[in-house]
Amino acid sequence: MSSKARSCLQSLQPLAITRRSLDEWPKADSDKVGEWPNPTTPGASKAGGRPSSARPGEGLRLDHSSLRSQGRKDQIAFFDKECSKVLCGDAVAKNRDILRKNGITHVLNCVGFVCPEYFKSDLVYRTLWLQDSPTEDITSILYDVFDYFEDVREQGGRVFVHCCQGVSRSTSLVIAYLMWREGQSFDDTFQFVKAARGIANPNMGFACQLLQCQKRVHAIPLSPNSVLRMYRMAPHSQYAPLHLVPKMLNDPSPAALDSRGAFIVHVLLSIYVWVGMKCDPVMEKDAKAAAFQVVRYEKVQGHIKVVREGLEPQEFWDAFSSTLPNSDTNTKISKDQIDSASKSNPGSRIIESYDADFELVYKAITGGVWPSMEKLTTFARKDLDSNSVLIFVTSNAIRREAVKMVYVWVGGEIESSKSVNAVDWQQVTGDFLHRKGLSDALPIKVFKEHETENLLELLNFS
Known part of the structure; x- marks a missing residue:
């Protein structure tokens, strides 16, 4: 994945968010083979199971009568071998003729533990390891996905995005990218994707994360009332331990810093990359790249400043008291908390809840962790x-x-x-x-x- 900083695109305008009822979203694992609920749009009327309006947030005017008559499994089967523009499931991912017919040059595989890279000698692959679960974190990998899509655009290629059935995981990533790229709301983008692929339906957890993504990528430049955001670099999946991503902390504060890691601290007009004394260079490099992604995709104004543990300027510590933390308490961090953190012995900060992630990274760096394995039935x-x-x-x-x-x-x-x-x-x-x-x-x-x-x-x- 390219870590280069990119120039910002044309500013996007802030758009409204409409919350959805939990009952309107399919359950986890909905894009796996088997029973699958009738696809509904986020704002669809429940009367008769048909959308009542084509306005954003109020449903779709799409003729899916032929699909409804086929039953639940038939809906999956109907789309199973259909390449919906550049979005589909595993059945098409393994069909070289369909990929060639559609001019595919790159593939984003969302389910590396299920689907191998079928044609890696002919196509350029990027593999993720996403579970179709409401608790799966897709937010932290979105900007990597955006980078990949933008790289393909710059090369004049065409990317094919797939999961198992092309219902939840792959559609969520495409929706997120189009929200940013086209400056559209979640509702409008969902309608566009669903019009191309009728069974598209992110699970409830993904939908909530996409709504949060909408706030971040469509926000106007940060205001004085903006909250503090803090991220720690960590593996997105045990299957790819060196794919390090910025995971947002629920309770950002100086007490969350760990000498073994790299952290991104995002405040008004500033973004800091804090590097612990025991941080591996691999993690530091990825933290800097992630900071550039935040600048690009969230239109952050201001410079990226790298600060090292034990050499922090006072303005770094002051930043924690200048804004509200991004947490449920909505309470400012006290001066005593900041003073205590700033006086900690460099190299001694350890957060036990991070131990498993750091162990996974260190083993991968030294060759102690095997990545995903693919069995070859034939060899050339x-x-x-x-x-x-x-x-x-x-x-x-x-x-x-x-x-x-x-x-x-x-x-x-x-x-x-x-x-x-x-x-x-x-x-x-x-x-x-x-x-x-x-x-x-x-x-x-x-x-x-x-x-x-x-x-x-x-x-x-x-």
Whole structure:
């Protein structure tokens, strides 16, 4: 993902928000195979199950009578192999002919733990790991998604967005992007997407997050009454521990800072990137990139200022008392709280609730965490990707024995990445084999990318 700062687009005008009843939204997991409630627009009238008006927030004037007559499962089946512009489910994601016919050059896969990157030798993939649950955090990854879509636009490409059925996860990301890009309200954008794909319906949690997104991307420049926003960099998913995203804190205060991490503090006319003494450079770099995203997509006015633990200027601490925190208490942080935090010994700040995230990041940086694994039923030389590690478990035909051999191929990009010299590939592969129920005592031989020919020669005998 590109971390470059972008120039802001034309300012967007603030738009009104209309809250929706919880009963009007489908349940979690609605975009998985099985029973699925009749799709309704957020503001649709419940009379007869048909929308009564095409005005924003009051329903749609779309003829879906043919869909309603097919039943719930038939609705999914009807759209299952339909490529709704650039939005669909897994059935189309695995159909190369349909993707080629629609001019697809890039793919955003929202369900990496379910759907593999089917055509990664031909298309450019970006994979996320989203659960279709109201508690899933999509807010923290929206600006990464916007960056990806903008990169594709600049390259003159066309992106295909998919989840399992193209109902909730993928449609939510497309709605969010169009809200920002086209300067439209949630209601209007939802209607537009649903007109293209009749089964589109974000789950309740996603809808609430999209309404909050509307307030952030359509807000006028921050006013003196604006609240304090604070984010900490953390993995979005255990499946991609080095995809670090800014997670908004419910109770922002100096007491939430941790010496192991990087934080973004957003106040009136200023945005600070606070870097702890024990923060890894990978996290610091991503925090700076995330700050640029906030500037671009929320039209923040003012400079990004990097402050390091133990060297904070007084204006940084004063910023916490100048605005209200973004919390339910709506109470200003006291001077005593700020003084106490500012006098903490540098390097000693630890928040126990962050421990699991930091452990996940550190293991990933040192090669101790395996990313997602995709099983290859067939193998060709084109599958050797410089950004991948491949494990081959095979019989030892050279010695005509039933004993299996394990070959590990490490791509050049992986080999040259940070801290890779500290990775014991023998040990890591043994751990992987154990988790897969195979003997971790099998013979293991590691090949680097420049040794590819040696590996291929052995595989020809296997």
